[in-house]
Amino acid sequence: MTLALSDSERAMADGAQGEGAAMALRIVAEAARLLGAARLLPIASAHIDGAVYHGDSGTIFAETLVAGGARVSVPTTLNVGALDLTGCSRQRLEGHEREMARRMMRAYLDLGCAPTWTCAPYQAGHRPAAGSDVAWGESNAVVFCNSVLGARTNRYGDLLDIACAIAGRAPDTGLHRLENRRARFVFDVSGLDRAFFAQETAWPILGALYGRLAGDAVGVVAGVNARASEDHLKAFGAAAASSGAVGLFHMAGITPEAPTVEAALGHEAPEETFHITPVMVDEARRMLSTVSDAARIDAVAIGSPHLSSAEFAELHRLIGRRRLAVPLYACTGRHALADIERAGWRAELESAGVIVVVDTCIVVTPILATIDDGVLMTNSGKFAHYTPGNTGYGVVFGSLAECVESAVAGRPIFGGAS
Amino acid sequence: MTSGEVLVPGLPGAGEALVLTAPISFWGGVDPRTGLIIDVRHPERGASIADKVLFIPATIGSSTASTILLELVHRGKAPAAIVLDKPDAILLLGLVAAREMGWPTPVAVRLEKERFAIYAEKTVRIGDNGIIAIDGE
Numbered sequence: 095m096t097l098a099l100s101d102s103e104r105a106m107a108d109g110a111q112g113e114g115a116a117m118a119l120r121i122v123a124e125a126a127r128l129l130g131a132a133r134l135l136p137i138a139s140a141h142i143d144g145a146v147y148h149g150d151s152g153t154i155f156a157e158t159l160v161a162g163g164a165r166v167s168v169p170t171t172l173n174v175g176a177l178d179l180t181g182c183s184r185q186r187l188e189g190h191e192r193e194m195a196r197r198m199m200r201a202y203l204d205l206g207c208a209p210t211w212t213c214a215p216y217q218a219g220h221r222p223a224a225g226s227d228v229a230w231g232e233s234n235a236v237v238f239c240n241s242v243l244g245a246r247t248n249r250y251g252d253l254l255d256i257a258c259a260i261a262g263r264a265p266d267t268g269l270h271r272l273e274n275r276r277a278r279f280v281f282d283v284s285g286l287d288r289a290f291f292a293q294e295t296a297w298p299i300l301g302a303l304y305g306r307l308a309g310d311a312v313g314v315v316a317g318v319n320a321r322a323s324e325d326h327l328k329a330f331g332a333a334a335a336s337s338g339a340v341g342l343f344h345m346a347g348i349t350p351e352a353p354t355v356e357a358a359l360g361h362e363a364p365e366e367t368f369h370i371t372p373v374m375v376d377e378a379r380r381m382l383s384t385v386s387d388a389a390r391i392d393a394v395a396i397g398s399p400h401l402s403s404a405e406f407a408e409l410h411r412l413i414g415r416r417r418l419a420v421p422l423y424a425c426t427g428r429h430a431l432a433d434i435e436r437a438g439w440r441a442e443l444e445s446a447g448v449i450v451v452v453d454t455c456i457v458v459t460p461i462l463a464t465i466d467d468g469v470l471m472t473n474s475g476k477f478a479h480y481t482p483g484n485t486g487y488g489v490v491f492g493s494l495a496e497c498v499e500s501a502v503a504g505r506p507i508f509g510g511a512s
Numbered sequence: 513m514t515s516g517e518v519l520v521p522g523l524p525g526a527g528e529a530l531v532l533t534a535p536i537s538f539w540g541g542v543d544p545r546t547g548l549i550i551d552v553r554h555p556e557r558g559a560s561i562a563d564k565v566l567f568i569p570a571t572i573g574s575s576t577a578s579t580i581l582l583e584l585v586h587r588g589k590a591p592a593a594i595v596l597d598k599p600d601a602i603l604l605l606g607l608v609a610a611r612e613m614g615w616p617t618p619v620a621v622r623l624e625k626e627r628f629a630i631y632a633e634k635t636v637r638i639g640d641n642g643i644i645a646i647d648g649e
Binding site: 117129149151152154158253338384479 | 519520539540541544545550551552553570571572576577578579580582583585586587599601602603604605606608609610612613
Protein backbone atom coordinates (compact mmCIF):
# COMPACT_ATOMS: atom_id res chain seq x y z
CA MET A 95 0.00 0.00 0.00
CA THR A 96 1.33 3.44 -0.79
CA LEU A 97 0.67 6.48 1.33
CA ALA A 98 -1.36 9.27 -0.25
CA LEU A 99 -1.13 12.70 1.38
CA SER A 100 -3.84 15.34 0.94
CA ASP A 101 -2.94 18.65 -0.70
CA SER A 102 -2.86 20.43 2.67
CA GLU A 103 -0.68 17.69 4.19
CA ARG A 104 1.72 17.91 1.27
CA ALA A 105 1.85 21.68 1.65
CA MET A 106 2.64 21.30 5.36
CA ALA A 107 5.40 18.79 4.60
CA ASP A 108 6.85 21.30 2.13
CA GLY A 109 7.00 24.04 4.77
CA ALA A 110 3.77 26.05 4.23
CA GLN A 111 3.38 26.27 8.04
CA GLY A 112 7.04 26.57 8.90
CA GLU A 113 9.97 24.17 9.11
CA GLY A 114 8.94 22.76 12.53
CA ALA A 115 5.50 21.71 11.27
CA ALA A 116 7.10 20.37 8.08
CA MET A 117 9.48 18.16 10.08
CA ALA A 118 6.54 16.95 12.21
CA LEU A 119 4.46 16.04 9.17
CA ARG A 120 7.37 14.30 7.46
CA ILE A 121 7.91 12.17 10.58
CA VAL A 122 4.20 11.25 10.73
CA ALA A 123 4.23 10.42 7.01
CA GLU A 124 7.38 8.28 7.37
CA ALA A 125 5.73 6.40 10.26
CA ALA A 126 2.62 5.91 8.12
CA ARG A 127 4.77 4.45 5.35
CA LEU A 128 6.50 2.05 7.79
CA LEU A 129 3.11 1.00 9.13
CA GLY A 130 1.64 0.45 5.68
CA ALA A 131 -1.06 3.11 6.11
CA ALA A 132 -2.81 4.47 3.02
CA ARG A 133 -3.56 7.90 4.51
CA LEU A 134 -3.39 10.10 7.58
CA LEU A 135 -6.31 10.74 9.96
CA PRO A 136 -7.23 13.95 11.79
CA ILE A 137 -6.84 13.54 15.58
CA ALA A 138 -8.77 15.08 18.48
CA SER A 139 -6.03 15.16 21.14
CA ALA A 140 -2.56 13.94 22.05
CA HIS A 141 -0.62 12.78 25.11
CA ILE A 142 3.14 13.17 24.90
CA ASP A 143 5.64 10.74 26.44
CA GLY A 144 8.59 12.47 24.82
CA ALA A 145 9.65 14.90 27.56
CA VAL A 146 11.74 12.56 29.74
CA TYR A 147 15.45 13.25 29.55
CA HIS A 148 17.27 10.14 28.32
CA GLY A 149 20.18 12.08 26.93
CA ASP A 150 20.84 15.26 24.98
CA SER A 151 19.32 14.02 21.71
CA GLY A 152 15.74 14.38 22.99
CA THR A 153 16.35 17.97 24.10
CA ILE A 154 17.98 18.84 20.77
CA PHE A 155 15.04 17.26 18.91
CA ALA A 156 12.39 19.25 20.85
CA GLU A 157 14.35 22.50 20.58
CA THR A 158 14.69 21.96 16.82
CA LEU A 159 10.88 21.82 16.59
CA VAL A 160 10.56 24.99 18.73
CA ALA A 161 13.16 26.79 16.61
CA GLY A 162 11.15 25.79 13.53
CA GLY A 163 8.10 27.61 14.94
CA ALA A 164 6.08 24.45 15.64
CA ARG A 165 3.00 24.45 17.95
CA VAL A 166 0.62 21.62 18.81
CA SER A 167 -2.61 21.87 16.81
CA VAL A 168 -4.82 19.79 19.16
CA PRO A 169 -5.27 19.71 23.00
CA THR A 170 -2.14 17.99 24.28
CA THR A 171 -1.12 16.76 27.74
CA LEU A 172 2.37 15.85 28.92
CA ASN A 173 3.58 12.63 30.48
CA VAL A 174 6.24 12.77 33.20
CA GLY A 175 9.48 14.68 32.84
CA ALA A 176 12.83 13.95 34.48
CA LEU A 177 12.43 16.68 37.13
CA ASP A 178 9.86 17.38 39.85
CA LEU A 179 9.17 21.02 39.01
CA THR A 180 6.92 21.38 42.09
CA GLY A 181 9.93 20.85 44.36
CA CYS A 182 8.21 18.07 46.36
CA SER A 183 11.07 15.61 45.69
CA ARG A 184 14.70 15.81 44.69
CA GLN A 185 16.34 14.24 41.62
CA ARG A 186 20.02 13.39 41.53
CA LEU A 187 20.51 15.00 38.13
CA GLU A 188 23.23 17.63 38.31
CA GLY A 189 25.00 20.13 36.13
CA HIS A 190 24.69 19.49 32.41
CA GLU A 191 22.07 16.74 32.73
CA ARG A 192 19.82 18.81 35.00
CA GLU A 193 20.06 21.77 32.64
CA MET A 194 19.27 19.64 29.58
CA ALA A 195 16.32 17.96 31.36
CA ARG A 196 14.95 21.38 32.34
CA ARG A 197 15.43 22.73 28.80
CA MET A 198 13.62 19.70 27.42
CA MET A 199 10.58 20.20 29.67
CA ARG A 200 10.61 23.91 28.75
CA ALA A 201 10.70 23.08 25.03
CA TYR A 202 7.58 20.90 25.26
CA LEU A 203 5.73 23.71 27.08
CA ASP A 204 6.91 26.11 24.36
CA LEU A 205 5.32 23.76 21.81
CA GLY A 206 1.97 24.45 23.51
CA CYS A 207 1.51 21.29 25.63
CA ALA A 208 -0.34 21.48 28.98
CA PRO A 209 1.92 21.04 32.07
CA THR A 210 0.10 17.95 33.38
CA TRP A 211 3.35 15.90 33.75
CA THR A 212 1.53 12.67 34.51
CA CYS A 213 1.30 9.12 33.19
CA ALA A 214 -2.36 9.06 34.30
CA PRO A 215 -3.70 11.95 32.15
CA TYR A 216 -7.04 10.13 32.07
CA GLN A 217 -7.37 10.90 35.81
CA ALA A 218 -6.28 14.50 35.26
CA GLY A 219 -9.23 15.47 33.06
CA HIS A 220 -7.96 14.32 29.66
CA ARG A 221 -10.69 11.88 28.60
CA PRO A 222 -11.33 11.76 24.85
CA ALA A 223 -14.75 10.57 23.69
CA ALA A 224 -15.30 6.91 22.86
CA GLY A 225 -14.69 6.29 19.17
CA SER A 226 -12.58 9.42 18.64
CA ASP A 227 -9.11 9.17 17.07
CA VAL A 228 -6.24 10.47 19.22
CA ALA A 229 -2.45 10.09 19.34
CA TRP A 230 -1.29 9.02 22.78
CA GLY A 231 2.10 7.93 23.97
CA GLU A 232 3.22 6.05 27.14
CA SER A 233 2.25 2.42 27.23
CA ASN A 234 -0.15 2.50 30.21
CA ALA A 235 -1.86 5.68 28.99
CA VAL A 236 -2.33 4.12 25.55
CA VAL A 237 -3.87 0.95 26.92
CA PHE A 238 -6.20 2.86 29.26
CA CYS A 239 -7.25 5.26 26.48
CA ASN A 240 -8.13 2.40 24.12
CA SER A 241 -9.50 -0.12 26.58
CA VAL A 242 -11.27 1.87 29.29
CA LEU A 243 -12.18 5.09 27.48
CA GLY A 244 -12.80 3.46 24.09
CA ALA A 245 -10.98 6.23 22.23
CA ARG A 246 -8.68 5.02 19.45
CA THR A 247 -4.93 5.30 19.50
CA ASN A 248 -1.93 3.26 18.51
CA ARG A 249 1.09 2.92 20.79
CA TYR A 250 2.73 6.20 19.78
CA GLY A 251 6.35 6.43 20.72
CA ASP A 252 7.95 9.63 21.83
CA LEU A 253 9.05 11.70 18.82
CA LEU A 254 6.03 10.42 16.87
CA ASP A 255 3.56 11.54 19.55
CA ILE A 256 4.68 15.18 19.42
CA ALA A 257 4.93 15.01 15.62
CA CYS A 258 1.26 13.91 15.48
CA ALA A 259 0.23 16.63 17.95
CA ILE A 260 1.87 19.31 15.80
CA ALA A 261 0.64 17.92 12.46
CA GLY A 262 -2.82 17.16 13.90
CA ARG A 263 -2.60 13.89 12.00
CA ALA A 264 -1.86 10.24 12.68
CA PRO A 265 -1.38 7.22 10.39
CA ASP A 266 -4.71 5.51 9.58
CA THR A 267 -3.77 2.05 10.72
CA GLY A 268 -3.79 -0.40 13.60
CA LEU A 269 -6.16 0.36 16.47
CA HIS A 270 -7.65 3.39 14.69
CA ARG A 271 -9.45 0.87 12.48
CA LEU A 272 -12.46 -0.91 13.94
CA GLU A 273 -11.59 -4.28 12.39
CA ASN A 274 -8.32 -4.36 14.34
CA ARG A 275 -10.03 -3.73 17.69
CA ARG A 276 -11.81 -7.07 17.76
CA ALA A 277 -10.54 -9.61 20.34
CA ARG A 278 -8.76 -12.61 18.83
CA PHE A 279 -8.26 -14.59 22.04
CA VAL A 280 -10.04 -15.20 25.34
CA PHE A 281 -8.26 -14.85 28.68
CA ASP A 282 -10.64 -16.81 30.87
CA VAL A 283 -10.29 -16.09 34.60
CA SER A 284 -13.53 -17.79 35.68
CA GLY A 285 -11.45 -20.51 37.37
CA LEU A 286 -10.13 -18.00 39.93
CA ASP A 287 -12.14 -17.52 43.10
CA ARG A 288 -13.68 -14.45 44.65
CA ALA A 289 -11.05 -14.35 47.41
CA PHE A 290 -8.33 -13.87 44.79
CA PHE A 291 -10.15 -10.93 43.24
CA ALA A 292 -10.67 -9.43 46.70
CA GLN A 293 -6.92 -8.72 46.78
CA GLU A 294 -5.85 -5.58 44.95
CA THR A 295 -2.75 -7.49 43.74
CA ALA A 296 -5.03 -9.61 41.53
CA TRP A 297 -5.04 -6.82 38.92
CA PRO A 298 -1.30 -6.27 38.34
CA ILE A 299 -0.65 -10.03 38.57
CA LEU A 300 -3.31 -10.84 35.98
CA GLY A 301 -2.14 -7.91 33.86
CA ALA A 302 1.44 -9.19 33.82
CA LEU A 303 0.24 -12.67 32.87
CA TYR A 304 -2.12 -11.29 30.22
CA GLY A 305 0.69 -9.25 28.64
CA ARG A 306 3.00 -12.25 28.42
CA LEU A 307 0.34 -14.38 26.74
CA ALA A 308 -1.02 -11.61 24.49
CA GLY A 309 2.15 -10.27 22.89
CA ASP A 310 0.64 -7.60 20.64
CA ALA A 311 -2.71 -9.32 20.06
CA VAL A 312 -6.07 -7.97 21.26
CA GLY A 313 -7.87 -10.23 23.72
CA VAL A 314 -10.90 -10.28 25.97
CA VAL A 315 -10.77 -11.07 29.67
CA ALA A 316 -13.77 -13.25 30.53
CA GLY A 317 -15.21 -14.37 33.85
CA VAL A 318 -14.03 -11.56 36.13
CA ASN A 319 -15.54 -12.40 39.50
CA ALA A 320 -15.42 -8.89 40.93
CA ARG A 321 -16.20 -5.25 40.43
CA ALA A 322 -13.29 -3.55 38.66
CA SER A 323 -12.60 0.04 39.69
CA GLU A 324 -10.86 2.47 37.40
CA ASP A 325 -7.70 2.11 39.52
CA HIS A 326 -7.90 -1.69 39.15
CA LEU A 327 -8.11 -1.37 35.36
CA LYS A 328 -5.23 1.11 35.46
CA ALA A 329 -3.07 -1.42 37.34
CA PHE A 330 -4.06 -4.30 35.03
CA GLY A 331 -3.37 -2.30 31.87
CA ALA A 332 -0.03 -0.93 33.06
CA ALA A 333 1.24 -4.41 33.97
CA ALA A 334 -0.03 -5.86 30.67
CA ALA A 335 1.66 -3.10 28.67
CA SER A 336 4.94 -3.74 30.53
CA SER A 337 5.16 -7.49 29.95
CA GLY A 338 3.70 -7.41 26.43
CA ALA A 339 3.12 -5.02 23.53
CA VAL A 340 -0.49 -4.59 24.60
CA GLY A 341 -2.33 -1.57 23.20
CA LEU A 342 -5.92 -2.65 23.84
CA PHE A 343 -7.66 -5.23 25.99
CA HIS A 344 -11.33 -5.89 26.51
CA MET A 345 -12.94 -7.04 29.75
CA ALA A 346 -16.37 -8.57 29.27
CA GLY A 347 -19.12 -6.65 31.04
CA ILE A 348 -16.62 -3.98 32.15
CA THR A 349 -14.93 -2.15 29.25
CA PRO A 350 -17.00 -0.20 26.69
CA GLU A 351 -16.34 -2.31 23.59
CA ALA A 352 -17.07 -5.58 25.42
CA PRO A 353 -20.66 -5.73 26.63
CA THR A 354 -20.22 -9.51 26.27
CA VAL A 355 -17.39 -11.90 25.38
CA GLU A 356 -19.12 -12.62 22.06
CA ALA A 357 -19.42 -8.92 21.20
CA ALA A 358 -15.73 -8.34 21.97
CA LEU A 359 -14.89 -11.24 19.65
CA GLY A 360 -17.02 -9.67 16.90
CA HIS A 361 -19.20 -12.82 17.09
CA GLU A 362 -16.39 -14.90 15.61
CA ALA A 363 -14.66 -17.87 17.20
CA PRO A 364 -11.54 -17.04 19.26
CA GLU A 365 -8.23 -18.17 17.79
CA GLU A 366 -7.16 -19.29 21.25
CA THR A 367 -8.56 -19.52 24.76
CA PHE A 368 -6.28 -19.38 27.82
CA HIS A 369 -7.84 -20.90 30.95
CA ILE A 370 -6.08 -19.17 33.82
CA THR A 371 -5.42 -21.41 36.82
CA PRO A 372 -4.28 -20.63 40.39
CA VAL A 373 -0.93 -22.26 39.52
CA MET A 374 -0.41 -19.82 36.63
CA VAL A 375 -1.34 -16.95 38.94
CA ASP A 376 1.20 -18.05 41.58
CA GLU A 377 3.90 -18.28 38.92
CA ALA A 378 3.00 -14.79 37.60
CA ARG A 379 3.10 -13.41 41.15
CA ARG A 380 6.56 -14.93 41.70
CA MET A 381 7.85 -13.44 38.45
CA LEU A 382 7.01 -9.92 39.63
CA SER A 383 9.72 -10.23 42.31
CA THR A 384 13.43 -10.59 41.53
CA VAL A 385 14.43 -11.09 45.20
CA SER A 386 12.82 -14.03 46.98
CA ASP A 387 14.18 -13.96 50.53
CA ALA A 388 15.17 -10.37 51.29
CA ALA A 389 16.05 -9.77 54.94
CA ARG A 390 15.47 -6.03 54.53
CA ILE A 391 14.04 -3.50 52.13
CA ASP A 392 15.64 -0.14 51.39
CA ALA A 393 12.63 1.68 49.99
CA VAL A 394 9.04 1.32 48.85
CA ALA A 395 7.73 2.91 45.65
CA ILE A 396 4.10 3.15 44.57
CA GLY A 397 2.36 5.14 41.87
CA SER A 398 3.08 3.59 38.49
CA PRO A 399 0.78 4.68 36.99
CA HIS A 400 0.57 7.84 39.10
CA LEU A 401 -1.53 7.56 42.25
CA SER A 402 -5.10 8.80 42.19
CA SER A 403 -6.66 10.66 45.09
CA ALA A 404 -8.48 7.44 46.05
CA GLU A 405 -5.16 5.57 46.21
CA PHE A 406 -3.71 8.33 48.41
CA ALA A 407 -6.71 7.98 50.72
CA GLU A 408 -5.94 4.28 51.11
CA LEU A 409 -2.24 4.98 51.74
CA HIS A 410 -3.15 7.60 54.35
CA ARG A 411 -5.51 5.15 56.09
CA LEU A 412 -3.01 2.29 56.08
CA ILE A 413 -0.15 4.34 57.55
CA GLY A 414 -2.31 5.87 60.27
CA ARG A 415 -0.17 7.60 62.86
CA ARG A 416 2.90 5.41 62.38
CA ARG A 417 6.37 6.37 61.18
CA LEU A 418 8.08 4.52 58.35
CA ALA A 419 11.52 2.92 58.80
CA VAL A 420 12.41 3.30 55.10
CA PRO A 421 11.33 5.94 52.58
CA LEU A 422 8.08 5.34 50.71
CA TYR A 423 8.07 7.13 47.36
CA ALA A 424 4.51 8.01 46.32
CA CYS A 425 4.55 9.08 42.67
CA THR A 426 1.71 11.23 41.41
CA GLY A 427 0.63 14.17 39.28
CA ARG A 428 -0.42 17.71 40.10
CA HIS A 429 -4.11 16.74 39.84
CA ALA A 430 -3.85 14.44 42.89
CA LEU A 431 -1.32 16.67 44.68
CA ALA A 432 -3.92 19.45 44.77
CA ASP A 433 -6.42 17.04 46.37
CA ILE A 434 -4.05 15.75 49.08
CA GLU A 435 -2.95 19.26 49.93
CA ARG A 436 -6.57 20.36 50.31
CA ALA A 437 -7.23 17.37 52.57
CA GLY A 438 -4.17 18.19 54.68
CA TRP A 439 -2.69 14.74 53.95
CA ARG A 440 0.50 15.81 52.25
CA ALA A 441 2.05 17.18 55.46
CA GLU A 442 0.90 14.15 57.47
CA LEU A 443 2.27 11.69 54.92
CA GLU A 444 5.57 13.53 54.68
CA SER A 445 6.03 13.63 58.44
CA ALA A 446 5.45 9.85 58.49
CA GLY A 447 8.31 9.41 56.01
CA VAL A 448 6.51 9.42 52.67
CA ILE A 449 8.26 11.25 49.84
CA VAL A 450 5.66 12.62 47.45
CA VAL A 451 7.13 12.58 43.95
CA VAL A 452 5.31 14.86 41.48
CA ASP A 453 5.76 15.39 37.71
CA THR A 454 8.08 12.37 37.43
CA CYS A 455 8.72 8.92 38.94
CA ILE A 456 11.48 6.69 40.31
CA VAL A 457 12.15 4.65 37.16
CA VAL A 458 12.62 7.54 34.71
CA THR A 459 15.08 9.67 36.67
CA PRO A 460 17.55 9.12 39.56
CA ILE A 461 15.60 9.52 42.80
CA LEU A 462 16.39 6.38 44.80
CA ALA A 463 19.54 6.44 46.96
CA THR A 464 22.57 4.67 45.47
CA ILE A 465 22.76 1.41 47.45
CA ASP A 466 24.61 -1.77 46.47
CA ASP A 467 22.12 -4.62 46.14
CA GLY A 468 19.30 -2.26 47.07
CA VAL A 469 15.84 -3.80 47.47
CA LEU A 470 12.67 -1.96 46.52
CA MET A 471 9.16 -3.11 47.40
CA THR A 472 6.21 -2.13 45.23
CA ASN A 473 2.59 -2.96 44.52
CA SER A 474 2.95 -1.88 40.88
CA GLY A 475 3.39 -4.45 38.13
CA LYS A 476 5.03 -1.75 36.03
CA PHE A 477 7.54 -0.71 38.71
CA ALA A 478 8.22 -4.43 39.31
CA HIS A 479 9.06 -4.80 35.61
CA TYR A 480 11.25 -1.72 35.11
CA THR A 481 12.96 -1.15 38.49
CA PRO A 482 15.80 -3.70 38.11
CA GLY A 483 16.97 -2.40 34.71
CA ASN A 484 16.43 1.29 35.35
CA THR A 485 17.55 1.62 39.00
CA GLY A 486 19.68 -1.43 39.78
CA TYR A 487 17.44 -2.29 42.73
CA GLY A 488 16.00 -5.78 43.17
CA VAL A 489 12.23 -5.93 43.53
CA VAL A 490 9.81 -7.44 46.01
CA PHE A 491 6.17 -7.36 44.93
CA GLY A 492 3.29 -7.11 47.42
CA SER A 493 -0.04 -5.42 48.09
CA LEU A 494 -0.28 -1.79 49.17
CA ALA A 495 -0.97 -2.95 52.74
CA GLU A 496 2.10 -5.22 52.63
CA CYS A 497 4.17 -2.36 51.22
CA VAL A 498 3.11 -0.10 54.09
CA GLU A 499 3.71 -2.76 56.79
CA SER A 500 7.12 -3.49 55.24
CA ALA A 501 8.00 0.21 55.13
CA VAL A 502 7.16 0.46 58.84
CA ALA A 503 9.24 -2.63 59.67
CA GLY A 504 12.10 -2.07 57.20
CA ARG A 505 11.79 -5.68 56.03
CA PRO A 506 9.28 -7.56 53.86
CA ILE A 507 6.08 -8.37 55.73
CA PHE A 508 3.49 -10.47 53.91
CA GLY A 509 -0.05 -11.41 54.81
CA GLY A 510 -2.46 -9.60 57.08
CA ALA A 511 -5.06 -7.22 55.74
CA SER A 512 -4.92 -6.55 52.02
CA MET B 513 23.88 -13.53 0.31
CA THR B 514 20.29 -12.55 0.79
CA SER B 515 18.22 -9.43 0.33
CA GLY B 516 16.26 -7.69 3.03
CA GLU B 517 13.66 -4.98 2.42
CA VAL B 518 15.04 -1.57 3.41
CA LEU B 519 12.78 -0.20 6.18
CA VAL B 520 14.66 3.03 6.87
CA PRO B 521 17.44 4.08 4.50
CA GLY B 522 20.81 4.72 6.09
CA LEU B 523 24.51 4.04 5.98
CA PRO B 524 25.65 0.51 5.09
CA GLY B 525 27.04 -1.32 8.11
CA ALA B 526 29.27 -4.25 9.00
CA GLY B 527 29.99 -5.91 12.31
CA GLU B 528 29.58 -8.95 14.48
CA ALA B 529 26.00 -10.20 14.39
CA LEU B 530 24.08 -10.12 17.68
CA VAL B 531 21.00 -12.28 17.24
CA LEU B 532 18.60 -11.65 20.12
CA THR B 533 16.83 -14.81 21.28
CA ALA B 534 13.97 -13.02 23.04
CA PRO B 535 11.91 -9.88 22.43
CA ILE B 536 13.48 -6.73 23.84
CA SER B 537 12.24 -3.48 25.35
CA PHE B 538 14.71 -0.73 24.46
CA TRP B 539 13.56 1.45 27.37
CA GLY B 540 14.68 -0.34 30.49
CA GLY B 541 16.33 -2.97 28.33
CA VAL B 542 19.22 -1.07 26.73
CA ASP B 543 21.41 1.58 28.40
CA PRO B 544 21.25 4.63 26.09
CA ARG B 545 24.72 5.75 27.20
CA THR B 546 26.59 2.52 26.54
CA GLY B 547 24.46 0.30 24.31
CA LEU B 548 24.59 -2.52 26.87
CA ILE B 549 21.55 -4.77 27.36
CA ILE B 550 20.51 -4.17 30.98
CA ASP B 551 17.21 -6.05 31.25
CA VAL B 552 18.02 -8.67 33.94
CA ARG B 553 15.35 -10.98 32.50
CA HIS B 554 16.77 -10.88 28.96
CA PRO B 555 18.88 -13.87 27.81
CA GLU B 556 21.45 -11.56 26.13
CA ARG B 557 21.85 -9.39 29.25
CA GLY B 558 25.31 -7.80 29.38
CA ALA B 559 25.92 -7.89 25.61
CA SER B 560 26.52 -4.60 23.80
CA ILE B 561 24.45 -3.67 20.75
CA ALA B 562 26.87 -0.86 19.80
CA ASP B 563 28.48 -1.41 16.38
CA LYS B 564 26.84 -4.85 16.08
CA VAL B 565 24.55 -5.96 13.29
CA LEU B 566 21.55 -6.34 15.56
CA PHE B 567 18.88 -8.94 14.75
CA ILE B 568 15.64 -8.23 16.65
CA PRO B 569 12.92 -10.91 16.60
CA ALA B 570 10.36 -8.65 18.34
CA THR B 571 10.09 -5.66 20.62
CA ILE B 572 7.97 -5.30 23.74
CA GLY B 573 7.11 -2.78 26.39
CA SER B 574 7.36 0.94 26.61
CA SER B 575 6.85 3.34 23.74
CA THR B 576 10.10 5.15 24.62
CA ALA B 577 12.18 2.91 22.32
CA SER B 578 12.53 5.58 19.63
CA THR B 579 14.21 8.03 22.01
CA ILE B 580 16.65 5.40 23.23
CA LEU B 581 17.64 4.61 19.64
CA LEU B 582 17.91 8.34 18.79
CA GLU B 583 20.23 8.78 21.78
CA LEU B 584 22.32 5.76 20.81
CA VAL B 585 22.77 7.29 17.33
CA HIS B 586 23.66 10.69 18.85
CA ARG B 587 26.30 9.10 21.12
CA GLY B 588 27.78 6.83 18.44
CA LYS B 589 26.57 3.72 20.30
CA ALA B 590 23.96 2.59 17.76
CA PRO B 591 24.13 -0.79 16.05
CA ALA B 592 26.03 -0.85 12.75
CA ALA B 593 22.78 -2.02 11.15
CA ILE B 594 19.40 -3.25 12.35
CA VAL B 595 17.50 -6.31 11.12
CA LEU B 596 13.86 -6.66 12.15
CA ASP B 597 11.32 -9.40 11.62
CA LYS B 598 8.57 -6.79 11.28
CA PRO B 599 8.74 -3.04 10.64
CA ASP B 600 8.50 -1.72 14.22
CA ALA B 601 7.52 1.92 13.72
CA ILE B 602 8.11 2.88 17.37
CA LEU B 603 11.73 1.77 17.30
CA LEU B 604 12.47 2.87 13.74
CA LEU B 605 11.17 6.38 14.36
CA GLY B 606 14.40 6.88 16.30
CA LEU B 607 16.26 6.47 13.00
CA VAL B 608 13.75 8.63 11.10
CA ALA B 609 14.19 11.46 13.63
CA ALA B 610 17.97 11.08 13.58
CA ARG B 611 17.87 11.52 9.79
CA GLU B 612 15.71 14.65 10.19
CA MET B 613 18.38 16.00 12.56
CA GLY B 614 21.01 15.33 9.90
CA TRP B 615 22.89 12.73 11.96
CA PRO B 616 24.55 9.71 10.28
CA THR B 617 22.21 6.73 10.84
CA PRO B 618 22.54 3.00 10.21
CA VAL B 619 20.35 1.21 7.69
CA ALA B 620 17.41 -0.89 8.97
CA VAL B 621 16.17 -3.86 6.96
CA ARG B 622 13.49 -6.50 7.25
CA LEU B 623 14.12 -10.24 7.30
CA GLU B 624 11.94 -13.11 8.58
CA LYS B 625 13.17 -14.11 12.03
CA GLU B 626 13.32 -17.79 11.00
CA ARG B 627 16.33 -16.77 8.89
CA PHE B 628 18.24 -15.04 11.74
CA ALA B 629 20.05 -18.07 13.18
CA ILE B 630 22.64 -18.56 10.41
CA TYR B 631 24.07 -15.11 11.12
CA ALA B 632 24.76 -15.65 14.84
CA GLU B 633 28.32 -14.64 15.80
CA LYS B 634 29.34 -14.18 12.14
CA THR B 635 30.65 -10.92 10.76
CA VAL B 636 27.77 -9.57 8.73
CA ARG B 637 27.65 -6.81 6.14
CA ILE B 638 24.45 -4.97 5.21
CA GLY B 639 24.39 -2.72 2.16
CA ASP B 640 22.32 0.45 1.81
CA ASN B 641 20.36 -1.57 -0.78
CA GLY B 642 19.36 -4.17 1.88
CA ILE B 643 21.76 -6.91 0.75
CA ILE B 644 22.81 -9.03 3.75
CA ALA B 645 26.09 -10.93 3.44
CA ILE B 646 28.32 -12.96 5.75
CA ASP B 647 32.01 -12.05 5.56
CA GLY B 648 34.09 -14.81 4.00
CA GLU B 649 31.14 -16.59 2.41
